[in-house]
Amino acid sequence: MIRRMPALRTRTWAALLSAALLAVFAVSGGPAAGASGHPPRQHWVGGWAAAAGPPGTSGPSATGFTDRTLRLVVHVGAGGSALRIRLSNEYGTTPLDIGAATVATRGAGAAAAPGTRHTVTFGGRPATTVPAGARTVSDPVGLNTKPDTDLLVSLHLPGPTGPATYHGWAKQTSYVSTAGDHTADDTAAAYPTTTTSWFYLQGVDVSTRDAGGTVVAFGDSITEGGLTANDSNRRWTDDLSRRLVKLERGHRPAVVNAGIGGNRILTPGGYNGSGSINLGDSAQARFGRDALEQPGVRAVIFLEGTNDLGGLHGPHPGEQLTAAHLTAGISALAARTHAAGLRFHCGTITPNGKLGDVGEEIREQVNTWLRGTSVCDGVIDFDRALRDPADPHHLLPAYDAGDGVHPTDAGLKAMADTVDLRLLTGDVS
Helix, strand or coil, rough: CCCCCCCCCCCCCCCHHHHHHEEEEEECCCCCCCCCCCCCCCCCCCCEEEECCCCCCCCCHHHHHHHHEEEEEEECCCCCCEEEEEECCCCCCEEEEECEEEEEEEECCCCCCCCCCEEECCECCEEEEEECEEECCCEEECCCCCCEEEEEEEEEEEECCCCEEEEEECCCEEEEEECCCCCCCCCCCCCCCEECCECCCEEEEEEEEEEEEEEEEEHHHHHCCCCCCCCCCCCCHHHHHHHCCCCCCEEEEEEEECCCCCCCCCCCEEECCCCCECCCCCCCHHHHHHHHHCEEEEEEEEEEEECCCCCCCCHCCCEEEHHHHHHHHHHHHHHHHHHHEEEEEEEECCCCCCCCCCCCHHHHHHHHHHHHHHCCCCCCHHHHEEEEEEEEEHHHHHHHHCCCCCCCCHHHHHHCCCCCCCHHHCCCC
């Protein structure tokens, strides 16, 4: 479904001046791409992102690290001539010391591609401390990157760090070293331990002339990666990035993934039985940080609600969930997005074979509302793309990964393919 999108709401002069100064002083090349017909200028976009959350009740996030180097693998969707990393200690209770940091193009496993490793600095220094509850961003690093490429971000943690801010269900294998600072190692020899979580790393921004701003895919496990295989980069957001990168230079937006498994619109999540998967704050609580504050953001694709329906928990203890609760929650997020001068695109809630009659009825009511409301600048009908025409309450069998909730890789690609790219490039007329 396509709607004529209104012109972006006017930002304050202070916000415009701040954005311009950040662009000018962060890297050479000035502000973001100019008006149509002008050569695109150097600007920051999101190359990769992960929504951070509090530590689990067991495992490395609970115990933290002492004198270890994390080598975190990230898959960037946008290319450029420089990058910077964003670190988070938002859920830490003590300051986080970063003894050293490097970034490199990935070779194989935990090994760096020859000649690509660069030292990362913070305010000109090779080490930094991130206060408890805070975030920080590095200086620009002059590493050329290409779209659809793996990078290695290595962080030496002298420690003890205490419980770690992290993203639990990364769908990506990363590495933990033996004792010591191994950020400068190009080989994988010092990295015998693997992890499928990202710790402390919240984003990799790319300085580029190619990408026209950032689109944030905000959601739950269906956006995060679901049941797709680790290291396959087959999230629907990955497939969408591969579609966009084929567009004209300077016209194609970058896509970052702000999904958290189990996330809900109205209430915070918890942990699974082992304490290993972080379900994070509610969408309402994390939306500013994970969506509106992304670099160069121009639009949000919002897809949540299935986890609210699974428990039927209203916004207050003991309250029964209704469709009105969900539509009010979505409307509030849309209003915040529009107030920031950005576009808010709504995804319909996908079929969920585990919902009872009440949950399914609410899902259908919310989807009907989404397809007709003016709250959304555009509607992406993921429900229609994935459902079985013979049984629209369930996923098409070819798109069901086996639990009735999460799509297969083919289903995730169908989600990406159902996005009308004109919604993201501003070409809807």
